[in-house]
Amino acid sequence: MDFGKTDKVKDLEERVWRFMEEVIDPNEKVYEEQLNEQSTRWQSPPIMEEMKQQAKDAGLWNLFLPESELGAGLTNVEYAPLCEIMGRSSIAPEVFNCSAPDTGNMETLVRYASEEQKKQWLEPLLDGKIRSAFAMTEPNIASSDATNIETHIKKDGDAYIINGRKWWTSGIMDPRCEIMIVMGKSDPDGPKYTQQSMILVPRDTPGVTVHRHLPVFGYDDAPEGHGEVEFDNVRVPASNILWDEGKGFAIAQGRLGPGRIHHCMRLIGLAEKSLEAMCERVQDRSTFGKQLSEQGVIQEWIADSRIEIEQARLLTMKAAYMMDTVGNKEGRTEIAMIKVVAPNMALRVIDRAIQAHGGAGVSDDFPLAQSWAKARTLRLADGPDEVHRRSVGRLELKKYR
Structure with missing residues (x-):
């Protein structure tokens, strides 16, 4: 195994370090001040969008996504030292459009979404225009075993109807969150590992209700946050299924x-x-x-x-x-x-x-x-x-x- 850094990675590493020192570090306090001065903490401070534009202009955007022409063309080994640098600051990953849960959702869309789904949701995520959430964990079952998931995804003609309750849905509190990837059971009686499906649910779909915010050790993680979400007869087009039914x-x-x-x-x-x-x-x-x-x-x-x-x-x-x-x-x-x-x-x-x-x-x-x-x-x-x-x-x- 060779972990030596290529010239490309060395250059990116130097640029990310410089950006951290010149842009992110001096603005961490500004970010927190703006967050607290707003009428609500559930809104991205203006300084975040300014820094994101600077990262775009500097060519330090979407550095993840191995094996995809949509990213920076880096392998996981090449991305590791850059991601490590970003981890030094709680706000840095978003500045570079490399923050969870968006990175995981974008990688999911790159791998499993249809071209229509990519155009509608992946492109604005890659551009940093919207944010997303991932709804998998549930309050009433041990979600460490994903086969326990109880949320129902039922086919109804040219649509799916979703019923269930999720919690620790990261990113759901952010007003910029426009899309969720939801995991549920579409075939409860099928083979153990093909009972589940994943489906795209727009945040503003009727029947989606965020019941409460969930702080972590008292920290609100604003403006993204984590929440408990109910899906009450949520109806989305059948074309919103990811990959295929049973592939969740x-x-x-x-x-x-x-x-x-x-x-x-x-x-x-x-x-x-x-x-x-x-x-x-x-x-x-x-x-x-x-x-x-x-x-x-x-x-x-x-x-x-x-x-x-x-x-x-x-x-x-x-x-x-x-x-x-x-x-x-x-x-x-x-x-x-x-x-x-x-x-x-x-x-x-x-x-x-x-x-x-x-x-x-x-x-x-x-x-x-x-x-x-x-x-x-x-x-x-x-x-x-x-x-x-x-x-x-x-x-x-x-x-x-």
Whole structure:
């Protein structure tokens, strides 16, 4: 495996770093101020659209999408260091049009949508004119097993009627959200892995009701947010089905692979930024006659953090390499492993940084508490640790049968 960076990637990496330093970092405070000054936090601050246009003008737009002429023509291995840089800021991924759930939804549309569906929904998403949501998780069942999904997608002539309730539907609170990809059962009595379908549901379709916003550890994640959504006899054209009826589970497996590894790439960037914050903090404060940086336990925290970040990065790169060379299915072991490793690594690093900051670490004066909340959530999103460990264990045992 060769993780050496091509000249193209080195150039993009330098440009993304420069854009972060010159545009995003100085505007993070402006973004938050504008968000709070608006009549509602559920509206994108003007500075976001300004930064997005600057990213477009700089040629730093849609850097994901491997194997597609619609992106930057990068492989997963090539995209990894760029995604890591974006992960250092909570607002950076959207600036580059590389944020969840839009990236996963766009990759799904690229792979499985009809030409008409692509024209109607993929093009405005790629252009950053609209945003989207992904509705899979449900409140009344264990959604870690996707075959449990209870939402009904029933064929009715030239339409489908959808009934069910979803929650943790990311992006649904954003007024720019115009389209959802919804997973449900179209054939409850069919074979286990062909009972499900995915279908496109415009946000303003009659019968779609957002019942409440769901904060994460008290953070609202505005203006995108997460919500609980009810589908009450929602009727959409039969042409809105993705790929074909009964392909929902297969689409989910294809969609979640890239989504999972993108989370891991961003988490490595978040962990790097937290380690930097810890190193800076411990050189500014003293206890018991010594700088914190001179305390042996602090040096161990820093050493362990560096070791764990490097390990996670290497496993992420291996998973990306597998996706590029043998495909998501053959690389599922590596994808599952890194989805366990990266969030837990980030939590440990961030926790040490919080401890080094003392009381300030759990305040809103620093981003560490919010970073911890984000990393903790990712031990659940796109499948909990236990499901991924189960997959790895089963695949490992299969070698001995």
